[in-house]
Amino acid sequence: MPVPASHILVFSLVLFAIGMLGVLTRRNVLIILMSIELMMNAANINFVAFSRQLNNIGGQVFSVFTIVVAAGEVAVGLAIVLALFRNRDTVMVDEVHIMRG
Amino acid sequence: MNATAIVFYALAGLACASAFMVIWSRNVMHSALYLVPTFLSVAAIYVMLRAEFVAAVQVLVYAGGILVLFLFVIMLVNVKAVQGARLRLHGAVSGSIGAASIALLLSVYGRGRILAAAPDGGKLTEFGGNLETVGWVLYNEYLLPFEIASLFLLVAMVGAIVLARHKA
Numbered sequence: 001m002p003v004p005a006s007h008i009l010v011f012s013l014v015l016f017a018i019g020m021l022g023v024l025t026r027r028n029v030l031i032i033l034m035s036i037e038l039m040m041n042a043a044n045i046n047f048v049a050f051s052r053q054l055n056n057i058g059g060q061v062f063s064v065f066t067i068v069v070a071a072g073e074v075a076v077g078l079a080i081v082l083a084l085f086r087n088r089d090t091v092m093v094d095e096v097h098i099m100r101g
Numbered sequence: 102m103n104a105t106a107i108v109f110y111a112l113a114g115l116a117c118a119s120a121f122m123v124i125w126s127r128n129v130m131h132s133a134l135y136l137v138p139t140f141l142s143v144a145a146i147y148v149m150l151r152a153e154f155v156a157a158v159q160v161l162v163y164a165g166g167i168l169v170l171f172l173f174v175i176m177l178v179n180v181k182a183v184q185g186a187r188l189r190l191h192g193a194v195s196g197s198i199g200a201a202s203i204a205l206l207l208s209v210y211g212r213g214r215i216l217a218a219a220p221d222g223g224k225l226t227e228f229g230g231n232l233e234t235v236g237w238v239l240y241n242e243y244l245l246p247f248e249i250a251s252l253f254l255l256v257a258m259v260g261a262i263v264l265a266r267h268k269a
Contacts (some may be wrong), residue, residue, distance in 0.1 A: 002103070002105035002106055002108075002109055002149055003105075003109050004108045004158060006210070007109075007110075008109075008150075010107075010210070011116075011117070011146075011201075011212065011252075012158040013206055013207065014113075014117050014123070015117060015139075015143075016119065016206075017203045018120045018121055018124060018198070019120070019124075020199050020202070020203070021124060021199055022123065022124030024195035024196060024198065024199045025124070025185060025195060025196055025199075026124060026244075027244070030132075030171065030174065030175060030178075031123070031132055032127060032134075032173075034123055034124075034132060034133065034136060035123070035124055037163070037167065038120050038123065038136075038139065039137070041139070041140070041143055041163075043122060044143075044155070044260075045143060045147075048147055048150050048152045048155055048246065049150060050228070051152065051225070052150040052151055053148075054149050055224050055225050056137075056224055057223075057224055057225055057234050057235060058183075058238070059173055060152045060154065060155050060235055061235060061239050061243050063152070063163075063239050063251050063264060064154070064239070064252055065155065065234070065243075065246060066159055067155075067158055067159065067162050067163070067251065068254060069250075069251045069253070070162075070163075070167070071162050071166060071167060071232075071254070071257075072253055072254055072256075072257030074167050074170060074171075074260075075170065075257050075258065075259050075261040076257050076261050076264065077166065078170055078171070078174045079260070079261040079262075079263075079264035079265040080176060080179070080207050080264055081174055081178070082177060082264070082265045083182065083264050083265065085177075085178045091178055094156075
């Protein structure tokens with residue numbers, strides 16, 4: 001290990017926190033999707049760090065699966081954004097309130 | 102502190118700074134472009150952690166695929182419509198909720214103990230290099246999840262096409 005594992009975990013925590021801050025505070029759905037990608041990256045860093053720490057390849061295989069899920073999620077999410085923009089002419093999440101009672 | 106550690110801290114700082122710029126910049130195009138340093142530094146950290154295959158997949162899928170997808174969609178939607186105010190009143194409320202949950206995570210980190218490092222040269226390179234080991238484990242222990250992942254990608258592709266095409 002070049003650095004202690006706890007430092008890598010703190011780094012991934014900071015990345016996750018930045019992503020969560022983006023999801024919670026931004027209104028633009030594109031930025032929210034990017035923040036979700038940041039959080040998935042943080043989870044991947046944890047997987048790889050523990051794989052290195054415990055000398056087990058399973059974490060790396062799992063992070064490959066996470067990347068697959070992230071790719072599918074962003075493809076469907078951006079398609080939904082396109083459909084939303086075409087129908088409602090906005091990408092701001094607080095201007096989409098069709099289902100408000 | 103040796104040189105490897107210095108490189109790691111520099112990469113981590115670069116990744117965090119540019120991730121912060123992703124959520125901070127007003128222009129959504131700038132946000133998408135600030136994702137590039139984040140993804141590339143995370144890939145470099147993967148290389149430092151002996152996960153060369155994951156690093157290559159990270160560069161190919163994130164920096165190559167997902168980012169291009171983001172740029173296409175940003176160019177397809179109206180640029181003027183995607184600019185907007187940064188924070189509002191509810192932003193402060195949700196920000197404090199986020200700060201509370203981050204504090205919870207930090208306390209969990211502080212309480213838990215990290216397991217001691219296993220000795221080197223074991224399972225990570227059991228079947229030769231990193232790529233051989235990942236391939237061996239992926240096609241033996243994780244064969245069914247691998248096939249399910251390919252099915253998932255097919256479904257996601259069909260769904261994205263159906264959602265994004267013009268109404269006939």
